[in-house]
Amino acid sequence: MFPSPPVSGFAIASLVCSLVCLAPLGLVFGIIALVRTSRRGERGKGLAVAGVAVSGAVLVLAFLTLVGALRFSAWSSGSPAGPVRGDRGRSVFALETGDCFTPATEPTQDNQGAIRNGAAERLSCEEPHRGEIYGRFELTGRKAFPGTEEVMKASRDRCGPLLPDYAVDLTAHGPLQTYFSHPDRAGWERGGRTVLCWAGAPRGDLDEPIRKEESAFAPVQLAYVSAFRPLWEAQLRPPQRGPEEDLATASRWAGQMAAADAEAARLLGDARGGLPGDVREPAGEIVVVFEAAVPRWERAVRAADSDAYLAAIEQAGRDNDLAVGLDAEIRKGVGLPVPRSAAAGSGEGV
Structure with a gap:
């Protein structure tokens, strides 16, 4: 009797992430799992499909969506x-x-x-x-x-x-x-x-x-939220087909994401000096997160195939949990509303 092939860890991770409000990671992990189950014979295709379906329906319109799960x-x-x-x-x-x-x-x-x-x-x-x-x-x-x-x-x-x-x-x-x-x-x-x-x-x-x-924002609040606009705009223009179907278009979008992360890092760096002293450090950490994402997106631009592309954008989303907590801390410090999902993820009350 031959042993059963292993269940894809990415398939399990996709479904779990999609159910705990980490839809961007869930979408990426699900796509990776679908590739692996078809090419490597791993089990878990059903889990991957469920993870992609749930993740695709939950679109977090914020800088937290570093891996571009946005679609209309x-x-x-x-x-x-x-x-x-x-x-x-x-x-x-x-x-x-x-x-x-x-x-x-x-x-x-x-x-x-x-x-x-x-x-x-x-x-x-x-x-x-x-x-x-x-x-x-x-x-x-x-x-x-x-x-x-x-x-x-x-x-x-x-x-x-x-x-x-x-x-x-x-x-x-x-x-x-x-x-x-x-x-x-x-x-x-x-x-x-x-x-x-x-x-x-x-x-x-x-x-x-x-x-x-x-006009509804104080200057320090407006400077902070405006720093994320380049990412929102790039995320609202994602490719409508996956890298296996259209690698060239996916690569162009990865280039747009790299430029958006770089611009967001610059804008947040400029706004950091005007923030209250107790949140300048976490703001600096988010700048580091954005800067670290740039070369990862650039690797996706240069990817020779869909596997390399998916591996690159997976790396671009690894700091997602850290960014959620840092953003909640800063928003509280400047008097901006903290979303329930972000507050729960950072241990804050609402």
């Missing part, structure tokens, strides 16, 4: 903007930027697909709500439907940059799920061109608005 969930709808006849509410496409709402159609398990009931109930942002519109725009320049893939790409490319302008401090709310809703072929033929960009909690409702403008 896409919904399509056949309804053009305006009221929907027969629905109690209004069409989700009638909502404006800044509106908070609960859609009649709850997100599916994979957070994608068609909206069968396009109605939405607009709510006060101070009461529990499923989503918040942070941007909307019209797709112009095409008379005929350009195809779902092109619509999704245009929607993703234009929604991404809008979020950091709308919510200056993306870390404040802990994990967020980002979505865009776009017209499908039937909606396009009826005149629908509107794309909605919105965000919600991975599970359950938001209890407060995510919108916060620069």
Whole structure:
């Protein structure tokens, strides 16, 4: 009798990380495990698939996501903007930027697909709500439907940059799920061109608005949160295919992440002198974390194959736990809200 092949340690780590709010690591470990189970005969493919699925749904929009687990969930709808006849509410496409709402159609398990009931109930942002519109725009320049893939790409490319302008401090709310809703072929033929960009909690409702403008921050707070913007912007432009399918695109994104880490380190280094004395040291440690990530991302840029690429980005995320605790400490010191997940990870109370 031949012994059973070993269970992939990366598969186990992927599922565990995805369940304890370390979605970025869970996603990376899951991808590595899928490669190993297919190439090395290790067991644990089911665990890896579960880890990737859970991790992909939990998008931590903050500097904590050093390994780029960000993606948008896409919904399509056949309804053009305006009221929907027969629905109690209004069409989700009638909502404006800044509106908070609960859609009649709850997100599916994979957070994608068609909206069968396009109605939405607009709510006060101070009461529990499923989503918040942070941007909307019209797709112009095409008379005929350009195809779902092109619509999704245009929607993703234009929604991404809008979020950091709308919510200056993306870390404040802990994990967020980002979505865009776009017209499908039937909606396009009826005149629908509107794309909605919105965000919600991975599970359950938001209890407060995510919108916060620069004027709401003290100078020291704004300098601190602004240091992470280069990372947020890079993470909102991840490749939509893995390195096994498209290594060239994945490598270009790794280069963007390297540049973002370098810029974030510079900005945080500049802001460090204005921070209270008791948090300057942890701020310096985060600078070191960012600087250490740069050559790791650069190794991913030069990777000859997907295995080398995945090994490089795994290294880029190893300091994730340390960064969570340091950020919570600094946020408390400058009077910024500490997300529940970060406070729990650092041993702080909320």
